[in-house]
Amino acid sequence: MHSAERQTVHRWTFIWIGALVALVGFSLLGVALTSSQAWLETSPSLGLSLLGWGGLVQALNALLLVSEQPVAPVPNTGLLVAGAVVWLAGWALIAAGIRRAPASAEGPSPAAGATLYPRLARYRDFYWSTLGAYGGGMLLAEVVLILLQTVLSSGVSATELGAAGKGASSGLSLPPTGAFAIALLAGGMVAFISGFIGASRAQRLSLPEATIGVLYLGLPIPIVLTLMERLPGLQLALGYRLREVTYVAGLIGRPELGYWLVFTFLVLALVLGINTGFIAAGSGRVDLKLGFELFVARRHVAVFRPSLLLGTLAVLMFGIIPPLLIYFIIRSAEAAVERTRIRALGLKDPLAAASDLNRLKLREQSPTMMMTALSVGGVGVGVMALIIVLSVMSGFEADLQQKILGTNAHAVVSKYAGDLPEYAKVMESVRKVPGVVGQTPFIINQVMIASEGNVDGVIIKGIDPGTVGEVTDLPKNILGGGSLDILYTPEKIVHRGLPDEEPAEESGVEEDDIIRRSGTPKKAPVLPGIVIGRELAASLRVVVGDRVNVVSPLGTELSPSGPIPKSRAFRVAAVFYSGMYEYDSKFVYILLKEAQDFFGVKGATGIELKVADIDDARRIASQVVKVLGGYPYRARDWGEMNKNLFSALRLEKLVMGIILSIIIIVAAGLIVATVIMLVLEKRKEISVLKALGVPDGGIVKIFLAEGLQIGVAGGFLGLISGLSWCLFIEKAGIKLDPDVYYIPAVPVRIEPVQTVLAVVIAVLVTYLASIYPALKASSVEPVEGLKAE
Amino acid sequence: MALLSIRNVFKSYFLHGKRIDILRGVSLDIQRGELVSLVGASGAGKSTFLHVLGTLDAPAAGEVLFEDRPVFSMNDAEIAEFRNQTIGFVFQSHFLLPEFTALENVAMPALIRRQDRTGAYAYARELLERVGLGHRVDHRPGELSGGEAQRVALARALVLKPAVLLADEPTGNLDPATGEGIHQLLREVNREQGITAVVVTHNETLARSMPRRLRLAGGEVSEA
Structure with a gap:
């Protein structure tokens, strides 16, 4: 039984020397890059991208149409290659320093208590296979995306690309955007599956492996693609082969923005895969059934109640003030009626009056209910705003396109x-x-x-x-x-x-x-x-x-x-x-x-x-x-x-989408808070459920389902209210100043794909937001809640 | 072969940063079908002992064997399954889930095991009839009295016909008459279904009515 524990041996000399060598290699790379003008030009944007706000800054830059001058630098190739080799060698040394101990470890068996803390063991080891699964999956996803994009879109054969000769001899001829959608889906699937496999095999989330995998194996391709815009040498070497990729990215006018958005998408797919793999198999057994967990989750968070859904929908449709006023009017009328009734009853039958009062008290809602309603509303507002704004922008685009194509x-x-x-x-x-x-x-x-x-x-x-x-x-x-x-x-x-x-x-x-x-x-x-x-x-x-x-x-x-x-x-x-x-x-x-x-x-x-x-x-x-x-x-x-016009329109739409998604992210913060409150409120119940035999994975599923319910309800309400607003704008019409605009009223075009995408984004974000509280819930020890009463 | 054996178990807990040793190398065998009572002073660690027996709490050292299998070397899913199918818990307070009706609470372990819902509810209804609560199946825990809730909790512990029933002062919060009813039920279950039961209690007279009596004092367990 004890052999099930994996032992890792650290050879610290190797690791220290390896770290030093890697550092030297890194400095060499740095020197090689700084000696060229390109680095100075690209480092700010690359640095920002690494910090995480880069995408947003770039999006804003693009919106303000800040133009960037291309430069013509010549990086020192020799130094670059030497630096990369030394750097890799350093990492190889470090890798050699961390090894799995042979299964038959000599010496005494581990202390009797050691096996009793699987929770600690879960965080102890660093598995190379997991790193391989995560990083390799990320790299594979990117390669699959690029290859598929190239093969699927107009007339480029796989052999021409220099890829494995098994591909179609002559490329399929799908329109580039269609090919991109398929390639993106395939890439996302690859990232998701590799995350799932890595996490379910390791039976843990493996944050260090995920970080290193994404940083070292996932980043290079988007960095190369970004640099390609600036470095003519790189452009010359790769530009032709990657022309289908750059074409699609160029459709929004800002190729780098496109690359990094796709990269973010793949990372999200990987994270989802890791998380799903952990939930499904983290307890030591693959269990994909959900019936019981949904049963419990629905009782904990009663989101799908008509009063809550209708109330939130009313707020989304008519704003906060009118529904609130109506609510207060109804409540005070109700209270007045109840008061006279109970007072009259109290004169005749005091006991019946007391039980009626008690029933009124029971109807009052807990703060968690209020939080739940707020979170549903928050997600709903985000989805609604996304749908309305994107539909109006699509309307403008379609109108413009129709007029341009009518004349041209x-x-x-x-x-x-x-x-x-x-x-x-x-x-x-x-x-x-x-x-x-x-x-x-x-x-x-x-x-x-x-x-x-x-x-x-x-x-x-x-x-x-x-x-x-x-x-x-x-x-x-x-x-x-x-x-x-x-x-x-x-x-x-x-x-x-x-x-x-x-x-x-x-x-x-x-x-x-x-x-x-x-x-x-x-x-x-x-x-x-x-x-x-x-x-x-x-x-x-x-x-x-x-x-x-x-x-x-x-x-x-x-x-x-x-x-x-x-x-x-x-x-x-x-x-x-x-x-x-x-x-x-x-x-x-x-x-x-x-x-x-x-x-x-x-x-x-x-x-x-x-x-x-x-x-x-x-x-x-x-x-x-x-x-x-x-x-x-x-x-x-x-x-x-009309490339400039349409790419500007698309870019504007994309940037509006990103900015409006921030509303959903804020709503996701609300969901995190709500689910954490739920976890605190339900500590005792979690302990009881564990005592009754729910594994950790089951608890995670229950609380993920609770967060997801909020997301689904919010997305659904946002969808309904957004579509109603769009129809209202279309039918009633919002007049535009004819001196400024070339069309009389605000145009609306509801595109099914982007509408569904807005809801899907909301649901995905709430899912991601619920992961942390759900993990917290699963770490509640059974005895914790059972102790005090 | 003993059904449950405890080998040299140590356990301590920490109160205000001070270590309190409650189990100091306890070893014990419990045979299949035994009805065991465990008495001891407040704070002697009776509940902790029961939690360790039921895999809710891990010992600092030592082993707990179920049919000669060390339970704490199982992974999370296996331990959960063990708790679900082999152990039935009854606690001092009922610990029913407040959002669910009595019937759903009783059927909960079966639902966790992913049994068919109609079958689970049918057997749960039968059990509730047996503990005399056939008329309260659709009530929530908040609407039940202490004795009723404890009887629901007992029915819940029995719904998957576990090998071992662990009861932690099941009558501690009840008046003597109601408590005697619960003990009666425990004895019946032990006699009719052959379920091994370990009952922690304060009540010396109740304890004396059990075939085997244990006493926990000073970190040691002795036959009383």
Whole structure:
């Protein structure tokens, strides 16, 4: 029986020498790093990350859009390698100094009392296998995440990565975000399982092993990824292989923030795994059943009572004051009624009155109940705030995306340099690519536009009215029920019949259009049509039928007085309104043929594409390039073309999410306090339960379940109130100042994934918060509560 | 083979930083089916002795053997299972769980063992009928009198048909008539089911009615 105890031998000479060597190695590393500029630049942020507040500081930095200059340092590679080797050697020496003693230890058997304190033995030993499980699991999780991300997303094969050749020969083509979700889940699972295995084998929480494992084996990959942004050498060596990873991280504009968030997620998964493994197997036997523990927990914390749930929900929905007022009114009315009733009863039957009074007294709630209600409310507020804010931000993002994609194509095919004369042929090949649902050729250029009243710089686009509707919403955005087909028949454009305008138009014609003027001097000439935005029409003070001059700064014409900018007159054929100020004030459209003439372009600048699934645009774009045979063709998707805008939006959402999660963390503090109070209140019951045969693991489960109940109830209430608030905002509408915002009311879009995520985060945080009090509860000795009465 | 044997057990506790030795090398065998009473002055360590017997408290040195198996070298889960299935405890005060009804309290050890709930409740109801509380199954401990609560506690100790029943002054808080009722029940249980019972008591007359009597004094246990 005694051999079950593991013995560890410490050889202190080895350990001390090893520590010295490791210190020397560490100093060498430090010298190598400080000698390069990079260290000075990155050390503050790395240091902050290690301290734990780094993520938040970075998030705030990102929110304030503090830009960081990249530097070009050259670290001393030789010194770096030497330092790393010496450092590792030191650790190897220390490892050699800590060894398991042979099973047949000579000398006397351990003291008779030693085996009686398993609680002490539990904290005594340092197991290398546990360290291996935790640290190796962390490392494996990161590697799995990176490999999966690369293999799963667009067209990168595992062999190309240099990974084991077993992987798929050609990469699956999932959209990067989808691939990331799968990879993140897989990585989290790996971390969770390794934590579970490590803790259940060691039958203890093993904090030292976990810390060392995460610090030494978990940190290097995120550090390398972070440094990659700053060190061109590293970027050159790894950048291509890790491009799928950096792409996803780049989607939020701040890759480092992404890396560290993912790292935090993996650490959380590991902690959850360790804890679950300890609870399941810490007592010496795997026991995953929960029925009894939930039975006890539900009686201890009666969270799921209608009065508590409805009261908290009312506070979440209507704020604190109104429900509290109603509560007090009801209570005082009730008290008044009871008082008169009991007083009347007391005159007739004093004993019955006494028992009624006693019943009233019993109904009063304990302070723990109050704490429980407060904790439920705290979690609820956090989840509600998260859901509302994220939904409104998603609403803005979706609105913006819809408007951008309504006016712009999902992807654009062009050449790296020059025009696309063979656009008809290219369109023919592109049509065969699956996922492409529409395409239209275009010419784009920048010009000046002038009316009688004003001048503006705009982007002019030559379009094909026949196909442009396949790609953008332009035909639908025409005001007054007009159609783009009028561009083909400019003679039908309705003129504005103001008499004082006529001479002005006449004089304009004199300069530009000599031939026509000579033909029909009295009638307004037929000018090619142009479609302009509503804001531009307002600033130029023109309406449909008015004349505008378009001046190109590029191509020049020769005149007797020297070269002058090319200029041409157009008649406003229609006005469009997209809802985006940017587009309504900066875009004008003419016929493709007119644009070819005007700018001397053969064919088109490029082809705009519409795809069936906008989230798949990136993959389809690369597919199109493949079909066209690669260089000189290239295709860019909408995400790439509007990268800055969307990454800023995503970053803002992420940072808001992080900041709002702090509310949940505060609520978690409340839960810790509540469960600790419960443990103190239930000391006697814990002792009795232990005497009746509940193992330590069972006690941990009971109190974890009590904390989790609070989290689940809070998350549930937060979900209901958050969704109701979102629906209210959507239906009732909150008006926005039209001078500032481009949309009339606050948009709301409830995204199922992020809504569920908010609840899941709340439940996970409460679970983590309950671990400490639950462990405290399990360490109550049976005799403690049984002694005094 | 003795059912329970205690080998050279030492135990002390600390009061205001002072060590008080209550067991000084106690050795003792208890055979299957015995009904044993243990008497001694207040503070002599009778309760501690019982706790050590029931694995609730670990001795500083020495061994407790159950069917020749040292109980304190088992791991946490095994000790918990041992307490659950082999030992039944009755304490001086009833120590029922206040959130649960009498029936649920009695069935609790069976639920801890993860037995089917309906079966556990059926047997618990039967036991409650036996101790004369068939009419109070759905009452909570707060609504029961001291004698009733103690009878519920006895039923709880018996629900898994343990090999050993350890009772720590089960009648200490009760009037003599009610206490005699509890003792009667203990003797019946011992006779009918062959459960080995160790009863700590102050009451010399009650102690004398037991077949085997032990006295704890000065850290030593002697047959009285």
